[in-house]
Amino acid sequence: MAFFIFFLSFSFSCAIVSGISWSEFLYPNFTASHYKFIDGGGSFLFSRNGSFKAAMSSPGTQHTRYYFCVIHVVSHNIIWSANREAPVSNSGNMILDFDGIKIIDEDGSLKWSTPSLKSSVSALELTDTGNLILMDKFNGTLWESFQYPTDTILIGQNLPIGTWLSSAKTDDDLSTGDYKLLITVSDAILQWQNQTYWKLSMATKAYTNSNYAVEYMAVNQTGLYLLGHNGSVVVIQLNLVQSKFRMAKLDASGQFIISSFSSADGNTDFVGPIDRCRIPFICGSVGLCTDDSQSGAPLCSCPSNFKAGSSKSTNCKPGDASYSLLVSCNGTSNSTKLNPSSLISYLRLGYGTDYFANDFTNPTKYGVDLTSCQDLCSARCSCLGIFFGNSSGSCYQVENVLGSFRVTSSSENDRLGFIKTVVGPPTRDGDDNGFSGQSSNFPIVALVLLPSTGFFLLVLLAFLWCRRSRVSTTGKAKINRPSSPSEDIDAFSIMGLPMRFDYEELEKATNNFKIKIGAGGFGTVYKGTLPDGTVVAVKKITNLGLQGKKDFCTEIAIIGNIHHVNLVKLKGFCAQGRERMLVYEYMNRGSLDCTLFGTGPVLEWQERLDIALGIARGLAYLHSGCEHKIIHCDVKPENILLQEQFQAKISDFGLSKLLSPEQSSQFTTMRGTRGYLAPEWLTSSAISDKTDVYSYGMVLLELVSGRKNCLSRTRSHNTSDDNSNGAPSSSSSTQGIMYFPLFALDMHEEGRYLELADLRLEGRVTSEQVEKLVRVALCCVHEEPTLRPNMGSVVSMLEGEIPLCQPSLASLNFLRFYGRRFAESSAVEQSSGKDSVTLFPKEDNSRSRANSASNTYFSYISSQQVSGPR
Incomplete structure (x- = not known):
């Protein structure tokens, strides 16, 4: 009896010991299994703060695959697993010994282990951050799970x-x-x-x-x-x-x-x-994904010419049983061919269908026709389908494996998709996605048609050869004939062109160019509505001189492939005859200058800050986020457009490349707008992205004050003499016109930032808020370009990620010269009744323009925009 009681007591104590969970540390010669710690769900080690636990656990509802893993306690998320490729049973063991960690299944087979370590293990720690660490006797790290992440x-x-x-x-x-x-x-x-x-x-x-x-x-x-x-x-x-x-x-x-x-x-x-429809296998192989905006869940179906596969598969297969999908050769030699008796065919997916990889790969070839694109795919055993760019002649290939397709709007792409198939029944194993190339049930009708098809192909080729010869003899007579709509850009191909519109389409969309919403140096902008209801802004480009369609389209391809939330999106273009038009997304709140300087509701400070940040992000992307750096050269409020919630977008980036030779020669010395021109334009210095930074700084000062920098009226101390824009005035004791950036510099030196803020914001903005924008603006307008921050740093300063820069007063003294010249030229303009001064002539080489940029600045500028609002 005593022995029986002792045996029960010993068994009970062992059960208690076997179920104990540990905190923070484990030591060698420790063994754990799910079965041994079943009461704790397989958990045997907790971090000191209790946020994480180590366990032998089976995720989900299944109870056959067990893993040694680290689990976040609150969310029950497995954040790391050791033996993810080799699960064990509930009796499989995690063993900690002096050599490291081993995962052993119940039959004794090794499933996973830590790599060979440089010294013996002294302890295993589960940290409060979820990291498993093997330590030596000096508490040095031998191995840690953070170095081997899973998902x-x-x-x-x-x-x-x-x-x-x-x-x-x-x-x-x-x-x-x-x-x-x-x-x-x-x-x-x-x-x-x-x-x-x-x-x-x-x-x-x-x-x-x-x-x-x-x-x-x-x-x-x-x-x-x-x-x-x-x-x-x-x-x-x-x-x-x-x-x-x-x-x-x-x-x-x-x-x-x-x-x-x-x-x-x-x-x-x-x-x-x-957008879950961009996930490559969201609808299985050859499935078609449509985004359901109401439910937020993707809707899966099969493309035209395809149907659902077997009940066990989510994949789609050809609707006609005479066609079968091919299996890739997985990148083997391109000389690998199908069985000679195989007849390749291409099933069309149609417009409005695209493939995820097309946005991230270059076309296999440019400037080809559809037949040539299909021939390229037919010659490659790894090619399973093609997408053909209708307007650009670009041939994209779907390689090695077929994922899902997605529905797109016609404005997103004009690619036409085809799936490569072979004429013949499915493989013997019934796989919806495979074809062995050895089918014995090749259709008899194909065997009958093949010889006759070859004969007719020969006849067709002979006819096309004769036609080509006839065209070549009459080609010279057509050289001088003006191009017709059918002879526009189809004669060549440019990679990545946006959607192409016919002149008639845009004429109809704009109601014969009826609603004019803007005008400038590049042309006139009209409001239009596309057939699908999309409201757009159509810009008719003028003064392009003799620039050819291909040059125009090359530039448009660059601009059209630039996408950023703070850049106005180019939706399409027209290059027909001598007409050049650009189709942009419509910005319903107009330009920043109308909102900031107009008579409408005043912009609140947070809205101004959001606009400043949006402009900075857009410029940072143009300068450093694009494949080719783009310098805007004309950053100003007229070129900042606003959408709902005052989201700022930069317009007309890259359009300086479209200037005619006449315009280019006229503005060799300068390209930009009065009040925003950097000093380097005037000294024949190199133009860089820091030129845009200067213009941005000037725009930032206008956001602070709510008025044009060059329309500032001075006032005496402690007075409130306002100009017509209702803006504050200078601290100068002299009444008259003065240069606002100079006033901003004076107030910065005196620490009187609130005097720079828009009077209409009185009581709704603090000195610290104004100081932030003014300091950034002054750093941006340093005379020396190398002292100006790049736009990436400007974004970080505005977001508070890095400290504000300190303006260099020595590099801002030029503003005092500019201010004096501004006052002098303004007085001359007022006395003469004129609104402009003379542009510096291009041919004048009598004096070095680099001698004194400050003394010549107002001889170069005009009171009108040099490039015009675009």
């Missing part, structure tokens, strides 16, 4: 360049899925089957500074960052709502999701891509 990174964890996160196959199968987030030298990109389908820089909240190379990605309490220069420079930043705990995860669905948790539910801070 998640946490605060305190870095993801270096060249590494990636890999999605799980499903929520309850942690083995590596088909999606990965890769860190490159310039971005963080999402890939499927090694094909890119999204980049972090595409996010509307992302700010990019491409002057530096990325070294690693990190997430913290304020957002997600790609960092370079040993972590001291932000290359891409994604600002999010402040949170104590945040994780970034590549979900099994293919979306990159950033979440914060104060409760089990948590909050989703960011999702990319937000």
